[in-house]
Amino acid sequence: MESFDIEIYKTKTEVIRQTVEQVKKDFTMFGMDIDFTGNTEMAYGEMFMQLAMHVSHLLEIDPHRLSALLYQVDLGENKIMESTELHPEWSLSEVITELIIHRELKKVLIRNYYKNNPDKL
Secondary structure, three states: OOOOOHHHHOOOHHHHHHHHHHHHHHHHOOOOOOOOOOOHHHHHHHHHHHHHHHHHHHHHHOHHHHHHHHHHHOOOHHHHHHHHHHOOOOOHHHHHHHHHHHHHHHHHHHHHHHHHOHHHO
16 A cells, blocks of 8 residues: 555564554544554554544544544545545545554654664754
């Protein structure tokens, strides 16, 4: 869905842990709890199921809060529309959920890159 493959990061324990923490941080700001068992092999599935439930609920009940969450995550409407067109077989909540996970992972990777390469700032 994104221009990079998240599959290679699904086995990197520290990246997974940091991504889960980033997701939890952003969702907690909007009163939504995300639970994580600590099993990094199941982290993507756990996150996807929980986020999809929250996103679906917000789409139906509180689209303004969803917009605020997407702003916090830094996920634009154009990206959502583009991905929806590319994946008509997915529901809107599935598309948004996938994009949230990708964006949160990107935040972690960018943060780690600049942390490890301060001369690149």
